[in-house]
Amino acid sequence: MWSVAPVGAGNRLKGGRVRPLQRKEAALNGSGESRWYHERPLVLPVRGRVFYPRRCTMIDLRYIREHPDQVKEALRKLHAEAPIDEILHLDADRREVLGELEALRHKRRVASKQIGQMDDQDQRQPHIDEMRSVGVRISDLEERLRDVEHRLLQALYLVPNLPHESVPVGADESENVIIRQEGEPKTAKDFNFEPLPHWELGPRLGILDFERGVKLSGSRFYVMFGMGSRLQRALIQWTLDFHIEKHGYTEVYPPFVVREECMWGAGQLPKFMDNIYHDVEDDLWLIGTGEIPMTNLHREEILDASELPKKYVACTPCFRREKFSAGRDVRGIKRVHQFEKVEMYKFTTPESSYEELEKLVEDAEAICRALEIPHRVTQMVTGDLGFTAAKKYDIEMWAPGSGEWLEVSSCSNCEAFQARRAEIRYRPGPDARLEFVHTLNGSGLALPRTMIAVLENYQQADGSVIVPEVLRSRMGGVEIIKSDGING
RNA sequence: GGAGGGAUGGCCGAGUGGACUAAGGCGGCGGUCUUGAAAACCGCUGUGGGCUCACACCCACCGGGGGUUCGAAUCCCUCUCCCUCCGCCA
Numbered sequence: 001m002w003s004v005a006p007v008g009a010g011n012r013l014k015g016g017r018v019r020p021l022q023r024k025e026a027a028l029n030g031s032g033e034s035r036w037y038h039e040r041p042l043v044l045p046v047r048g049r050v051f052y053p054r055r056c057t058m059i060d061l062r063y064i065r066e067h068p069d070q071v072k073e074a075l076r077k078l079h080a081e082a083p084i085d086e087i088l089h090l091d092a093d094r095r096e097v098l099g100e101l102e103a104l105r106h107k108r109r110v111a112s113k114q115i116g117q118m119d120d121q122d123q124r125q126p127h128i129d130e131m132r133s134v135g136v137r138i139s140d141l142e143e144r145l146r147d148v149e150h151r152l153l154q155a156l157y158l159v160p161n162l163p164h165e166s167v168p169v170g171a172d173e174s175e176n177v178i179i180r181q182e183g184e185p186k187t188a189k190d191f192n193f194e195p196l197p198h199w200e201l202g203p204r205l206g207i208l209d210f211e212r213g214v215k216l217s218g219s220r221f222y223v224m225f226g227m228g229s230r231l232q233r234a235l236i237q238w239t240l241d242f243h244i245e246k247h248g249y250t251e252v253y254p255p256f257v258v259r260e261e262c263m264w265g266a267g268q269l270p271k272f273m274d275n276i277y278h279d280v281e282d283d284l285w286l287i288g289t290g291e292i293p294m295t296n297l298h299r300e301e302i303l304d305a306s307e308l309p310k311k312y313v314a315c316t317p318c319f320r321r322e323k324f325s326a327g328r329d330v331r332g333i334k335r336v337h338q339f340e341k342v343e344m345y346k347f348t349t350p351e352s353s354y355e356e357l358e359k360l361v362e363d364a365e366a367i368c369r370a371l372e373i374p375h376r377v378t379q380m381v382t383g384d385l386g387f388t389a390a391k392k393y394d395i396e397m398w399a400p401g402s403g404e405w406l407e408v409s410s411c412s413n414c415e416a417f418q419a420r421r422a423e424i425r426y427r428p429g430p431d432a433r434l435e436f437v438h439t440l441n442g443s444g445l446a447l448p449r450t451m452i453a454v455l456e457n458y459q460q461a462d463g464s465v466i467v468p469e470v471l472r473s474r475m476g477g478v479e480i481i482k483s484d485g486i487n488g
Numbered sequence: 489g490g491a492g493g494g495a496u497g498g499c500c501g502a503g504u505g506g507a508c509u510a511a512g513g514c515g516g517c518g519g520u521c522u523u524g525a526a527a528a529c530c531g532c533u534g535u536g537g538g539c540u541c542a543c544a545c546c547c548a549c550c551g552g553g554g555g556u557u558c559g560a561a562u563c564c565c566u567c568u569c570c571c572u573c574c575g576c577c578a
């Protein structure tokens with residue numbers, strides 16, 4: 001059960017919340033007074049155990065300990081905050097307590113062995129009495145240690161990944177750097193008519209239905225019909241096959257709901273707690289991206305150096321509460337609660353991860369190119385990196401109807417950030433120490449936005465949409481989606 | 489949903505309060521022997537942390553957590569996971 005030393009509210013995660021959890025068994029059998037609800041500490045559990053900093057997060061802690069100024073400087077560039085001073089303080093506390101505790105444990109161990117070898121009860125008793133008092137001190141120190149480690153770990157989990165040196169410094173997304181662009185954005189002049197946004201185009205064709213989405217599930221939900229649904233399915237299959245056959249990825253079909261520790265491992269918790277759907281009944285979490293199950297495929301594993309890099313691709317639904325973007329992008333299918341995404345994921349050695357990041361971006365771009373849709377690659381500046389990435393590129397497709405560049409892919413190198421949280425390691429050589437792998441993820445691509453780009457780029461004056469050539473064989477040879485295409 | 493059985497090192501597997509510093513075996517690494525290999529024999533073997541320039545040393549880890557005890561793989565409580573059978577079911 002989750003019994004740890006009591007921690008004051010001030011030690012709880014900033015912005016987090018402590019969720020009451022139903023634990024009938026615990027309430028019935030446990031020692032606590034609470035009847036039906038237990039407060040759960042916000043500590044990463046792994047296989048049901050509390051995940052102490054002595055485990056994998058220690059490497060990160062050691063870096064903070066030895067380079068506090070660099071860490072603070074990096075956080076400043078990220079425009080992020082983390083309790084570094086608190087971490088340093090707790091770390092010092094921890095080591096002080098630990099030193100004292102271990103000395104006492106050693107003393108007890110030696111003495112206990114001697115007591116076991118004594119026959120004479122009168123001879124034993126004074127030693128037993130002494131060790132009894134040592135045991136009390138050990139218990140006290142252990143409780144202090146638990147408390148300190150608990151607080152230390154909570155603080156550590158608030159530290160975002162630090163940026164790679166090659167990432168340009170910038171405050172926010174407005175300063176992101178355009179790396180390259182392929183194709184010219186199409187304008188009304190190119191079309192010879194005013195291109196429609198997909199939220200008009202789709203319903204007119206009878207392939208997108210927002211009213212029924214609301215009827216079934218509420219705002220930000222939608223229904224696709226006929227050739228719309230078929231177009232998406234063709235895109236998914238074609239994209240998966242593309243990455244499998246041309247880029248050497250292994251297809252994965254993972255669960256779409258996961259345990260809480262998967263969320264911590266992938267870096268979704270604690271930061272994005274309020275953006276994730278969570279089933280309280282069985283304590284399962286709906287994935288917001290395929291990155292989550294794929295990160296955890298090798299959680300707590302030691303990979304063989306010879307099998308790196310491991311490259312996976314999966315199409316998964318993604319569920320997002322979008323609590324942080326209320327009122328933004330409310331029209332169309334650009335920002336929705338449920339969508340499909342083809343996700344690429346790599347486990348690599350530290351030496352090759354940046355090379356693999358470039359390849360990852362190229363793999364995603366190849367999809368844009370094959371679809372013949374203008375796109376560009378942008379690099380995130382430090383202020384727009386997010387919580388888990390050390391370096392990140394976005395790929396944007398031009399949507400002429402909506403009149404904007406649409407982020408269809410995001411490719412990140414998380415370095416050891418997720419590997420450390422999920423404890424994914426490999427042995428670099430026969431006698432080498434275990435090291436954390438690097439993990440990378442990249443959409444290849446996100447379906448609704450790719451659908452938007454296809455619909456808006458391939459639309460014609462009469463409201464019909466040409467099917468991109470590469471998809472036709474998967475759509476029964478259909479070349480044009482017309483308004484009578486519902487049953488097509 | 490019901491009943492039962494389990495969880496020990498890379499793997500198999502012994503271990504009911506003190507020599508567990510975890511038996512034995514398999515695998516792996518090194519060596520002896522050999523022209524070479526096999527076999528045989530000998531030795532070694534995990535993870536994390538603390539303290540260290542380093543070595544050495546110390547602490548923890550037998551599914552997780554808590555407890556009893558001078559002392560716990562072993563006893564108690566609790567949670568999780570896995571397996572088998574029955575029931576239900578796409």
